[in-house]
Amino acid sequence: MNKLAHWSFDSVLKGKPDASTRYVGGSGATGKAYTKQVTAYDKVGRPTGSRLTLPDDDPLVTSGAVTSSLDFETVYRLDGTLSTTTDPAAAGLPKESVQTHYNAFGLAEQLSGTSYYVQNVAYSQLGQLWQLRLGVTDTNTVSITNAYEAGTGRLTQSHVTDQTHPYMLQELDFTQDQAGNVTSIFDNTNLGNTSKPDYQCFAYDSYLRLSEAWTPKTADCATTGRTTANLDGAAPYWTSYTYNTAGQRKTETNHTSTGNPTTNYNYGTTTGQPHPLTSTTGDHPATYTYDKSGNTETRPGTQAAQSLTWNSEGKLASTTEPPAGTKPALNTSYLYDADGELLIRRAAGDGDTVLYLGTTEVRLTTKGASKTITGTRYYSIAGQNIAVRITSAAGTKLNFLAGRLWGWVPIRLITRFCGRARKVCRSG
Numbered sequence: 407m408n409k410l411a412h413w414s415f416d417s418v419l420k421g422k423p424d425a426s427t428r429y430v431g432g433s434g435a436t437g438k439a440y441t442k443q444v445t446a447y448d449k450v451g452r453p454t455g456s457r458l459t460l461p462d463d464d465p466l467v468t469s470g471a472v473t474s475s476l477d478f479e480t481v482y483r484l485d486g487t488l489s490t491t492t493d494p495a496a497a498g499l500p501k502e503s504v505q506t507h508y509n510a511f512g513l514a515e516q517l518s519g520t521s522y523y524v525q526n527v528a529y530s531q532l533g534q535l536w537q538l539r540l541g542v543t544d545t546n547t548v549s550i551t552n553a554y555e556a557g558t559g560r561l562t563q564s565h566v567t568d569q570t571h572p573y574m575l576q577e578l579d580f581t582q583d584q585a586g587n588v589t590s591i592f593d594n595t596n597l598g599n600t601s602k603p604d605y606q607c608f609a610y611d612s613y614l615r616l617s618e619a620w621t622p623k624t625a626d627c628a629t630t631g632r633t634t635a636n637l638d639g640a641a642p643y644w645t646s647y648t649y650n651t652a653g654q655r656k657t658e659t660n661h662t663s664t665g666n667p668t669t670n671y672n673y674g675t676t677t678g679q680p681h682p683l684t685s686t687t688g689d690h691p692a693t694y695t696y697d698k699s700g701n702t703e704t705r706p707g708t709q710a711a712q713s714l715t716w717n718s719e720g721k722l723a724s725t726t727e728p729p730a731g732t733k734p735a736l737n738t739s740y741l742y743d744a745d746g747e748l749l750i751r752r753a754a755g756d757g758d759t760v761l762y763l764g765t766t767e768v769r770l771t772t773k774g775a776s777k778t779i780t781g782t783r784y785y786s787i788a789g790q791n792i793a794v795r796i797t798s799a800a801g802t803k804l805n806f807l808a809g810r811l812w813g814w815v816p817i818r819l820i821t822r823f824c825g826r827a828r829k830v831c832r833s834g
Contacts, residue, residue, distance in 0.1 A: 497781030
């Protein structure tokens, strides 16, 4: 039997782990080793230094995207909250120490690294996140301001403004029913008459399952306005859902001016598994198969039917798609660390290989003989992702993020990093 992983303890601090290693290929420990190591603990046993070691011949190393040894550091405050985290240089991103500053109540209020990211965070008297002021300097900032319903603490507004535009960049207003289900999301801004307001409405059945979602022309969710003639907005849609007696989706209907195409969902395998989705028919026909453990073996891909394989630990090991026309086959493998966390998603041939380093992603893109290296680093405070830094031909570019997903309800026009919808991008 091949050795898959190894853990060691006690050499840095008695009773504490030292390192964990994942072995890939070869005969167990003779294969390539991917090691996560703790290099230092503080006096109360918290890890303050760590190192990731990759094989010298890993394509991410040989391409120059990263070095084979990557060191991380963490500094804690007396109350155990994070003070500073240091990430290594990778894929054109610099080594960076990011410091979180706190107010007198122990709430995070500023974030800084190679530049300032968060100038200030303001909280309500109940500790709710009221306003985020983002910016490299305090003279050119973007503000995200939230409002909450008294008593329930539910979010009712999330507005984005800056010091450049006379209008709101995003003006999200939310309503909920008594059970807390979101019944409307209205983005009232038209970006200075360059876009349309976006009004989204949601209705639920007696089991609190989403049954209708649509975008009316005006900020009115009355059922009389739920017609195709009344659809509007930047991305108009009207979708209806029904469910079977087990609570699984039965149908999905997209209402358009030319018809109401419906997709039907069918469940239950021939081997006696009653719950897996086995096929869809109608507007979007597709088939799915599963192994005896319930893992998906085949499903629709981007260009052909996709096959999935799973390792002995129940983790997805690879996905493959055959060639289609002029498009080559798509093959991706997944490498996990010794503790089961995804470490590398690796494309065979053309495609992206991604190394996950906590808040940093290293991407090696192969297209024929061409290889491109991209680094992406995310910044967060108070549980919110607020900025992302990416490498470019000119160096690095900093973009501030604004937007919010409410539970599982899809917000189609959420602000994204340089996405199609409401966006807040600033270079730094």
